[in-house]
Amino acid sequence: MTSVTIAPGSADVSAAPRTSGSGGGRAWGYVARKAGLLLLTLWAAITLNFILPRLMPGSPADAALAKLAQNGPVSDATKAAIEAQLGVPTGNILEQYVAYLHQVITLDFGVSYTFYPQSVSELVSTALPYTLVLVGVVTIIAFVLGTLLGVLAAWKRGTWLDTLPTLAGSFASAFPYFWTALLLLFFAGYVGRLFPTSGAYGPTASPQFTIGFLGDAIYHAALPALTILITSLGGWILGMRNTMISTIGDDYVTFAEANGLKPRTVALRYAARNAILPNLTSFGLALGGVVGGSILVERVFGYPGIGYLLFNAVTNQDYPLMQALFLMITVSVLIANFLVDILYGVLDPRTRR
């Protein structure tokens, strides 16, 4: 008997051969499923963002008054003037929710209490690009670099190429973000005067797409970027090293060696290629942490991004701004996670089944 025997009616899914089907259709199904999940999660995050402030005591106008009152008592007229300027939400909770949803969809988050008459959307849209570029670029650099170092550490396990990055990485990733930032600021900024200490570009420049401006912007982003890199690199090294060590023990790596493949092929295309998959999921989830860390970093460096704005909003009790920023950060992370999911789908043929 020579034909391939497949147990009929097998309930064992993994053993049954897959009918070829329409690979494209399945891929789109995967994307659609992930997109649906994204929308659902977005809705939940948006609603959470609506509920949170309403669970808490104190009205926004009071916050604004408190600030003024630090300089002296505030009159009734002043209070009325401020409340009128800010536009305090009205209506019952359901109406507020509907109005809120409408705001979110039209990206109209009202005016900022602190920076009146600037609208929240205006503030957010000036700040968002800086954070997106800073955090986005640095995180990707950190992920790629950390993953490569992790691959190397696992492949050369037990040597200094393993021990050094592992120990240094775990130590550096235990640094509080803001502390690393402060040290860099002080030594590289003020004592060494190597890098600018605040801002996203030179004081008199204005944003434009020229080589000169981009260079200036990169120069100003150097310290914040370095901070994020130092504190997040270790995590990627460790994560990749550990999954890589696991995959190195897998049979297909042994078999690839038995077949005499070149060590580089085995390390990269067999071990690392599989080890990167779980790390990719962690990457998506860790983004939230990096964005959080960037708040502290931006605060220290006076970097005009979302984090600094959020800090301002929180200290000024600027609720509309705070809500919009939290939403923006969450939405960005959700979308990044969605993209990571899609990338995962591209990299792992099993998800397309």
Add this chain to the structure above:
Amino acid sequence: MTALLEITDLSVDYGEGADSTHAVNHVSFTLEHGEFVGLVGESGSGKSTLGFAVTGLSKPPARVVGGRILLDGVDIASLSSDDLREQRHGGIAMVLQSGMNALNPVRSIRNHFVDIFRAHGHIDRADWGTRAAELVAKVELPSSVLDRFPGELSGGMRQRVSIALALSLEPKLMVFDEPTTALDVLVQHAVMDTIIELQKRENFTALLISHDLGIVLESAQRVLVMHEGEIVEDAPSRQILENPGDDYTKMLLSHYADPRAEVVKLPGFEGRTRRAPAAAPPTVSSRTRRQDQKAIVVEHVSKVYPAPRRGEPQVTAVDDVSFTLEPGQSLALVGASGSGKSTLAKLITAVEKPSAGSVRFGDLDVGSLRRGRFRQLHRDVQMVFQDPYAALNPLHTVEYTLTRPVVNFTGLKGLDARRRVLELLDTVGLSPVEEFAAKLPHQLSGGQRQRVVIARALASNPQVIIADEPVSMLDVSLRAGVLALLEDLRQQWGVSLLYITHDLLSARVVTDNIMVLNGGRVVERGNTAEVLRNPSDEYTIRLLDAIPNPGRRDVA
């Protein structure tokens, strides 16, 4: 003519210094060109370690500590890693035990071939596609598999692919390390046939490593028997079969028999025939037979699982099965994996609910039993699991494991419960009982664990034991003991036995009646000996054919 492979005084240790163990101990043998040699041994005998050492794949903590491995006069152990890598083309190739996991899940099959071609450069880039198609054809796969990913192939197909990959190296020597162990019986058989065919056609030298003397004798011209790190016998297959020299070989051989034979003899079952149970000496302590014994009645039971994925058909695991297990009776349920036999066991034990039909135990309607009422059923219906390693919680002592059902079902407490536990251990032949009671599962051998599992099943003094492949994970030499224990329990205690297996030989020795399942349906039933000796259904015949039988093939 010089030997292809010459192994002299090879030793492999695990670990370093004082903690090291000798896995392979001063082993020497040779392989000639074009020979098919089997290497047989039970788990822990060092056969796989030897295989890895021969192919230069030893990984820490395993270390080659002495000896030479000469392939065509070149010592593999002394090669640099680069030279070793290069010699893999035209040298030694290996097919791993778990062929299903030997393929990179994120690379297409074609790329697996391409990687090898690129690494050794022995095929022109222009010919890569045709060569790959040729190779998969050699293992009887269509060239369309080249564009598949491993996850899209069945286990058997994947193992064939890894054979084709090994073949693409144009090796002089192919080492097969348990190439069929993880596969289903019928698939096992087909893959082995392919290997034998290939070896004849391609004329490479083959070293087949297996725990199964049956498979080895069926295919190899010469057999090396390994035991505790040493080769205890090295002889042509026929000689091993007809005139084994070593005691160990003899013991292994004694566990093989043809289930179709008129009389089946296995160690522990000598002198017993199925017809005259009273003649056998009692092997378990007696207990009073339970008077109110009930039958298990299964009527028109079906089980349908929802489709694993949208757009695919639902899965019918059990399809309209009816039978009755009378008190004291033993019934074998046989079939290949996926035949529905394990699902049937779940239905009888209320782990799953039938989609249609009914399962009754006496007055108890098992099919509609609520979760909280399971004790009612499990007091009388107990289960022995397939994998003794998985069936015991690694953190609990034997005593804890056995005390729980004693407390739950008999109401005994404290010292009374403990006394009962020790009795149970004694019943299943684990003594000194106090010593075993204090042990953790990892301190026990496989056979001892299975005895603990059986003792646990006995704790509630059950009327029915359902044994799901109770010996398939055990070494051949340990199987007979466990089977004998089950058989004695049935005879002495009047426990009825539902014996689920794919192994027809064991079904033959412990059961009176048999049911053959295929695709969830009963295809054949009757007296065990009669059905096996005169099978009428084609599926039963295929199952019987798939059993490795040293005597079946004409050994060259």
Add this chain to the structure above:
Amino acid sequence: MKHPTRRRLGALVAAIMLTTGLAACSIQIESAPDPSIPKDTMLVAADNGSPLFERNFNPYMTNKRTAAFYMYEPLVVLDNVTGEEHPWLATGYELPDPSTVVFTIRDGVTWSDGKPFTPKDVAFSFDLLKKYPTFDLQGIWSYIDTVETSDTTVTVHLKAPDVPAAQLIATTLIVPEHIWKDVPDPSTFRNPDPVGTGPYTLGNFAAQQYTIDKNPTYWQADKVAAEHIILPATNTQLDVATKGYDWAYSFISDVDGAWVGAGNKNTYWFPPGGTVALFPNLTKAPFNDLNVRQGLSLALDRKAVGDSAAEGYMDVAGQTNILLPYQQNLLDPSIPDSGLVAQNQQKALEYFAQAGYTQQGGKLVDASGTQLSFTITTANGYNDWLKGVQEVQKQWGAIGIDVKVASPQPAAYQLALRNGEYDLAMGGTGGTGSIFRDFNGLLSSDYLKPVGEEAVFNFERYDNPEADDLLTQYKLAIDPEKQKQLGYQLQNIVYNDLPVFSLYYGGSWGLVSNAKFTGWPSEADPYASPKTYDSTPLLVLTHLKKVNDD
């Protein structure tokens, strides 16, 4: 690697010792002015971006760029440190009766676009505030009935006799009618290209920094020394100390070491800008008992509280609601020791005894044996206040009172204060520059609200007909001497009746450099507050002199 663990541990220990060793030596920051900034240009930390600047020069918005204060001027500049009035766009004002204010408008003033400044602009600006109440942050239209103009004057008729209101109205910033009348919606108008009467006009504007240039047609251009002023959006204290700033308004720790020590001819002046005080909730026992208030007051070491809060840079405040020493002339000389209350625990305990509280086992207990216990509420993030409260907690704890501290977010703090839902609360009082307003807000029963309803002033809920009577008289008093006498009486009420416990002065943190410009307000020459916002900088900017190269 024989003992990798040990070696790694060794390296770790070495690293820690090295860093600890480094930590032992301190590093002095030096100021290094940017050489590209010319000598006639001033670098000022006055305006903070969010963190970027928005181009908003609408002087009536709270979030305008600070430099709008240097471009738009009021009729009268009121200096809140000395309480002095400086005639500005008005050459003066008089009250023919307590319900009428007549401003005489300065002649020869032009807008920076060359158009002349007229009384019509003043009336237009007042009207604008009426039309857009959100602009009326001072609430002047709660006093104004009507406004009339003539060629040289603006006459304001008040709804009721109220002499002190004149001052409030006079500080309104004036905008040009010819530009603002065409603005479709002034309430959201950001006035990106400001035209004012002030000493400066807008130069280069970028989101991280802008410059303002001297207005060549300014009506007192000869007094303006700095040709340009640079205002960066981020001014961290490190920046201020290291980058050669000329003027900053900021509290800096260890100002002698960090600011003066940084060189660049740095000096500082921290005059009082208000009184930081504890408001007792007078509707609640035991604070409604004067004996308890006396006991609490005498148990305080106000000097220690002020030192904790402001690192010793601010003076202890007298129990009079008057800022010393710059308002010394307004202080009732009969009040002993300028109103300073020294700590006297013995006497404090005597007062407590009269209120029925005695010390038992180190605890101050009432007749039933219950310890006197209350909570001080302060706002989260107001760190100087918090430091001060902690010191108060320690001092009152020393005589056996159980003091707890609550620090809700500013919004919740403000709500608690206004609703009277607290035991004792930190807060600021006085410092407006107007004696009347300082006391009116603190004592007037006009503002009295029951607990649970929001009060805008008089948070401690003080209710005293005598004080009300004095305040009413004040509104009618045009004669400064009469006002002064009324002030004396109000001070005595605060001193004797303790509606509030003054602690220490809230500082006006002026940091200046004499490297390029001199003539900054200082202890020796306290002509104006050193703050960089509001209209007082006009006083400073027209007072500075360039340092000569030779």
Add this chain to the structure above:
Amino acid sequence: MSTQSIPPSTRAVRAIEEASIAPAPSPLKVVLRVASTVWSNGKARIGIIILGLMILIAVFAPLLAPYGARQNGFDRSADASAAHWLGTTAAGEDVLSQLIWGAQISIFVGLIAGLLSTVIAVLVGLSWGYVRGFGADVINFIVNLFLVIPGLPLMIVIAAYLSGGGIGMIIVVVVITGWAWGARVLRSQTQSLRSRDFVTAAVFSGERPFRIVFREILPNMTSLIVGNFFGAATAAILAEAGLEYLGLGDTTVVSWGTMLFWAQNSNALLTGQWALLFAPGLCIALLATSLTLINFGVDGISNPRLREGKQR
């Protein structure tokens, strides 16, 4: 291991002497085994030593600290001297004393928040691993939501609203944002364990579901739970420091985070008091590192491939 089959016993049950009946061994052994596996890892050993030292410092702070945490009245912003090894703060407090006292809060918050989020993770993870169908989907969704929502911004927002809650509030906020990861890991482990034969066998032994979960499944996840605890504690320590640094915690207590907050507020860098900024940060980093290092050892329990040993 014997290769001979063990012949079924024909012995009668022997009389069992009462004396030989000893109680079954305690589950303490399991814990000890875990501990010794962790200790055998060199990196973990360093971590345990650092953590142990820090806990000792925290416990014996009253004996070790030269002054009280809030004791002031010394020179302000003084440099290091014999009396004040690390100088003084802008408020005239002894930095070394604050550092020693501050260990209490940081370690307390880290361990308590780590413990609480682990407890929640275990409860959710276990029940989630047991629930099927719609319920599981709902939990899955909630857990995923908490996983992807960026933690620190959420913490900041919650802390901004829930002001003045002090240490308790910080712990609550850290726990709210920190339990999801553990729940997910423990859920998949629960699912894998509950399909094991020994769990089914426990059902056949007549065990109640509660006992199955807590005696059969839970003990087998010890290493994962311990690992999750150390991971959560690390995150909690860093989060606490971050929140306090931003001034969103209780700034009246002395912890490493509030030290940094006050240092930043009084511009310790500017006054040259950078020991004040450096030392608390280093302590936070060391504490967090120690937990991370311990987890190297804990990883080795659940994944033997990660155990120490030269490979390749």
